[in-house]
Amino acid sequence: MEDRVLITGAAGFIGSHLCDKFIEKGYRVVGVDNLITGSLKNIQHLFKLPNFEFYHHDITSFIHIKGPIKYILHFASPASPIDYLKIPIQTLKVGSIGTYNLLGLAKEKGARILVASTSEIYGDPLVHPQTEEYHGNVDTLGPRGVYDEAKRFMESITMAYHRFHNVDTRIVRIFNTYGPRMRINDGRVIPAFIAQALKKEKFSLYGDGMQTRSFCYIDDQVEGIYKLLMSDYIYPVNMGNPEEITIRQLAEEIAFLAQHKCEVVTKPMPKGDPSRRKPDILKATELLHWFPLTTRAEGLKKTYDYFKKQLEEELITTEPRDFSSYNKF
Numbered sequence: 001m002e003d004r005v006l007i008t009g010a011a012g013f014i015g016s017h018l019c020d021k022f023i024e025k026g027y028r029v030v031g032v033d034n035l036i037t038g039s040l041k042n043i044q045h046l047f048k049l050p051n052f053e054f055y056h057h058d059i060t061s062f063i064h065i066k067g068p069i070k071y072i073l074h075f076a077s078p079a080s081p082i083d084y085l086k087i088p089i090q091t092l093k094v095g096s097i098g099t100y101n102l103l104g105l106a107k108e109k110g111a112r113i114l115v116a117s118t119s120e121i122y123g124d125p126l127v128h129p130q131t132e133e134y135h136g137n138v139d140t141l142g143p144r145g146v147y148d149e150a151k152r153f154m155e156s157i158t159m160a161y162h163r164f165h166n167v168d169t170r171i172v173r174i175f176n177t178y179g180p181r182m183r184i185n186d187g188r189v190i191p192a193f194i195a196q197a198l199k200k201e202k203f204s205l206y207g208d209g210m211q212t213r214s215f216c217y218i219d220d221q222v223e224g225i226y227k228l229l230m231s232d233y234i235y236p237v238n239m240g241n242p243e244e245i246t247i248r249q250l251a252e253e254i255a256f257l258a259q260h261k262c263e264v265v266t267k268p269m270p271k272g273d274p275s276r277r278k279p280d281i282l283k284a285t286e287l288l289h290w291f292p293l294t295t296r297a298e299g300l301k302k303t304y305d306y307f308k309k310q311l312e313e314e315l316i317t318t319e320p321r322d323f324s325s326y327n328k329f
Contacts, residue, residue, distance in 0.1 A: 011038030082187025095150025175240025179218030
């Protein structure tokens, strides 16, 4: 029997691509998702495969999987501000209680576990670019604190289980990642700009648009995560594309791609929004021999074509999701 891999957040953006990756590598994949922000359409192509199984489950509740598990990849979490600002308690719970449950499962199964942290743990950084040794500039009481602190706790409890229970752990700090299967209405900048370009609307630009980000295409991100999982390195590793651009420049590139006039509507900067974001990926390069290979022009073209096709076939909705039922607990 093939080795089994448990992937939480399996119906989400990165999680669904990880399912594809491990299926291609010959593993049996067990996907888990409560579908708050994930979508079954991201993994529907896998349901016919004998080496894929899916469970609709919230990992903040007790989780038990029958049989051996070799690897666990914890990617269950809201990942965009529009989501975690609407479901702040669920965001905190999945990063804390959910991680606790999965570390317990890893301990029980003798499995290696990789947890998905984020560049958001650096907050609005005072160090540029951000290295793994930088401890961040985070507002614990601000609206984004629910996501930042959930991930910081995730890292802490993961290292505690490694040191105290000898659980085999890995930590990836994911910087801005984009590509097919993102939700067009999740509030992240690339799908938002593509949606506005497709609908011939003006681009929504927060502040003066001179804040920077570094965007990594999904295929490169997944390859880096896989290499980290298979490595012997237990401490956090930044995973992202170090090519830094302004948000205004991004709007211009997407406008050019869509043959759309780059007109903007300026809006106030959200509280706590980082002014600069760029990963130092020296560790990933030296330890994992990993570096992103997809150019932004290639990645944006693939992402734009995906959303254009989906909208033409009416397979995605631009309506916001109703999270009311998840705010009761």
